[in-house]
Amino acid sequence: MRSKRTFDFVKTSRRFLIISAIITLLGIVIVSISGLNYGIDFSSGTSMDISTKKPVTEEKLRAFLDEQKIGEYTLTTAENRDSIRFKEALNENQEKDFKAAFSAQIDPDASYEINIVDVDIAREQQQSALIGMAIACLGIVIYVSIRFEWRFAISAVVSLIYSAFFVITMFSIFRLEVNLPFILAVLTIIGYAINDTVVIFDRIRENLRFAKIKTAADLDALVNKSVWQTLSRSINTVITVLIASVCLFIFGSESIKLFSLAMIFGLVAGAYSSIFIASQLWLYLKKRQPIKKVAVKPQSTP
Template identity: 30%
Template sequence: AALAALGATLTLPGLAGFVLAIGMAVDANVLVFERAREEYAAHHRPTPRSALAAGFRNALSAIADSNITTLIAAGLLFLLASGPVRGFGVTLGIGVLASMVSALVITRALADLAVSRPGLRRRPHLTGIAHTGVVRDRLARGNPRLMRHPRRWLAASAAALVLAGAGIALRGLDFGIEFTGGRQVEYATATPVDPDRARAALADAGFPHAVVQTSGENRLTVRTGQLTTAQANAVGAAVGDLTSRADELRDETIGPSLGKELRRGALIALAVALGAQLVYLAVRFRLLLGTAAVAALAHDVVILVGVFAWLGKPVDGVFLAALLTVIGYSVNDSVVVFDRLRELTRHADKERETRFRDIAGRALQQTLPRTVNTGTGAALILTALAGFGGDSLTDFALALLIGLAVGTYSSMFTATPLAVVLQERRR
């Protein structure tokens, strides 16, 4: 409704903004319910209703920080970038505001109504709040000291960075049409043409990286790299074989200068957004934790680009949308861990002088169930999207799956160990 009111066009990067906003809304609910479980299990709250109220209260700071950092990035992308990156910023901003209302107002009202029912008061296990969950139980029994050797985690991250950098240096990046320029041809067809069939036909004709979109009723738009006259005729013949008649309506050449401008604007907007997030995190937490979070984010970007270089996948608008989504997920995860770290540090026993690495390990252990729950749900959706979404969404889902795995790992085992090492070096 907001997009319709603004007259905006929903593109694939815009869809990526919705994916991230929906993920953050789900994440906010998981944060609340995990905190409610903790309160009930610790016997601080005798009923599911009081535990739920405490969960909303204690999770509010983490939800607010993660959403505000994302809103800062979305606003700067809208102001400084252009094209699909700006569309990502618009839909992400709208989605984040809507998700905050749904998670903090609508979900709370519905959940409070549910736990107030007499049947659930007598049988609290039906709410899910009265048991701590499989992951939390196993962590409590095993009690792993996750930050016992923080430098080993950083060594693993450094090895992944070296491998990704080698892929970029040795294989290079295959920039898509959006960044290099090319040819755009629009056809009017006698019957509707399925874009997936058109992509397959063009791939068989020797154009595997062609971008195919429907642009209206019985309209098909094909974007490729620079074409000779013979290649342009081959594209027209491949489209013509899919329908009884295909008339060429428009044939335009996209200059590389537009791609360079888009790439430069995206990089500038991304750099400014990272700087703004660093400033906000430094104010809300400490400069040390903000630096660790942004460093983990840069780690995710390099690894995702390196994996696509090794796989030979094109770096195009689809990849750019996935990259921006991964950045949002990564910062969100780091904020959740650091919010718990800040809370535990505030309540640490000053006389015992508990070590920072022990507090960080406990914060990581307490937030791990939330990370597993949200990560598993997102992985199931993205796996289905990669398997059944068609050619246009396969690379998008693949990039998100890789980014989800790397971002989840880095928020726990890159950002947190880096914060521990920086803190001990400073001391």
């Protein structure tokens, strides 16, 4: 009996893998040329959040900041709360002078949240973030290798790298700030992506136990069947988390907007890579293994 499903994931996999490779190559070029817009977590500088008792216009605040001549800055304004990011790390005297001037010219009742990161701390946090991501990937390789086999592990890691690098590329294109919440978002994305991938791999392994694989076409049919059997679960999981991330991005505070945006990019990329990269790459590696022929015993003649 023919299946009513018309979309063939395996048949179209070559097209999607080529598209994924092109996106990755473009991402490498973009990140190499433009780099990343590091926040003060990964570059020296000063983050200053100011809460005021009365509203302050952006024009007035920019004029005040220009008068201080502290250096390059970025300003994000909200109702009674303004976020300023100075590219330079302020010393103790500069910090005191700034507070005194702000109290005299803008609001004497203002409160301040100041975070100063010097070059050494920024470099240390960069290294810690990279080590954390490397340990996470290594742990996934070990886990998938033990639970499944090395082909599953390689396919899973390639899929995860694609998802994470897609988010990095999007942040590079739109010059969005890369900070510690961004790293947390990437690690969370890796968790969701490996969950989707393991669900598909588990179904592939289960179907392999009862399938009689005689040709490459049988393997194609098995992967298609496994993806279809897990597709609704993967889509429902992604949509549920995606709705929450979109709501956080729209209604959340400024401090979690970039985290939410990274989650949105990563959830889409993770769902895509689990279906069109991980499972198809495993199929490619599996086909390189000789298919074991099942020996047929000759029937005895009476």
